[in-house]
Amino acid sequence: QSVLTQPPSASGTPGQRVTISCSGSSSNIGSNFVYWYQQVPGTAPKLPIYRNNQRPSGVPDRFSGSKSGTSASLAISGLRSEDEADYYCAAWDDSLSGWVFGGGTKLTVL
Amino acid sequence: QVQLQQWGAGLLKPSETLALTCGVYGGSFRGYWWSWIRQSPGKGLEWIGEINHSGNTNYNPSLKSRVTISIGPSKNQFSLKLSSVTAADTAVYYCAKRGGGEVDVWGKGTTVTVSS
Numbered sequence: 001q002s003v004l005t006q007p008p009s010a011s012g013t014p015g016q017r018v019t020i021s022c023s024g025s026s027s028n029i030g031s032n033f034v035y036w037y038q039q040v041p042g043t044a045p046k047l048p049i050y051r052n053n054q055r056p057s058g059v060p061d062r063f064s065g066s067k068s069g070t071s072a073s074l075a076i077s078g079l080r081s082e083d084e085a086d087y088y089c090a091a092w093d094d095s096l097s098g099w100v101f102g103g104g105t106k107l108t109v110l
Numbered sequence: 111q112v113q114l115q116q117w118g119a120g121l122l123k124p125s126e127t128l129a130l131t132c133g134v135y136g137g138s139f140r141g142y143w144w145s146w147i148r149q150s151p152g153k154g155l156e157w158i159g160e161i162n163h164s165g166n167t168n169y170n171p172s173l174k175s176r177v178t179i180s181i182g183p184s185k186n187q188f189s190l191k192l193s194s195v196t197a198a199d200t201a202v203y204y205c206a207k208r209g210g211g212e213v214d215v216w217g218k219g220t221t222v223t224v225s226s
Contacts, residue, residue: 090155098159101157
């Protein structure tokens with residue numbers, strides 16, 4: 001059981017907007033930044049969103065993040081086939097004094 | 111741009127100690143946290159622990175009794191040791207660089223299989 005809760009799957013057609021949720025608690029998302037990682041199976045993860053809603057250079061503005069209370073969301077607009085991947089949220093947990101991940105959401109582009 | 115290269119034994123027997131090393135190339139070792147993260151087959155990411163250039167460490171409470179992360183054996187390297195491994199420790203192990211909070215550089219991953 002992951003400390004952060006994500007839906008196991010999400011899907012959309014090209015051009016659509018999809019949202020992936022991440023639910024936590026006051027000791028993690030509620031009091032710390034949220035980070036999102038994108039992983040194509042068989043490869044190392046990459047970082048599309050950091051500190052709730054910041055994009056590293058080179059990440060298209062189709063990717064956006066938000067946080068409210070103890071939940072966070074990753075939104076991908078103008079969905080493209082190359083967005084098909086597993087997405088993980090992460091945050092520092094003050095109670096555990098460590099980093100916790102969500103269980104991951106498999107995004108399928110139909 | 112920092113690059114990470116990792117190496118270590120990929121096949122272990124139960125009760126043995128997993129040992130991996132990660133080399134940091136093309137950037138400073140100071141000012142960052144150097145992490146180990148693993149992914150069991152078909153499963154999600156699990157944070158193992160991290161170390162900074164001063165040797166300060168943070169460990170996943172569920173693994174803490176078996177994990178040691180250290181600097182070395184050579185300059186700009188850091189290592190992971192996980193003792194008393196079982197089949198549940200079979201996973202791809204990644205070394206990674208953490209900046210402000212985000213992991214922004216990952217190693218390619220090492221597949222470790224525990225089998226008798």
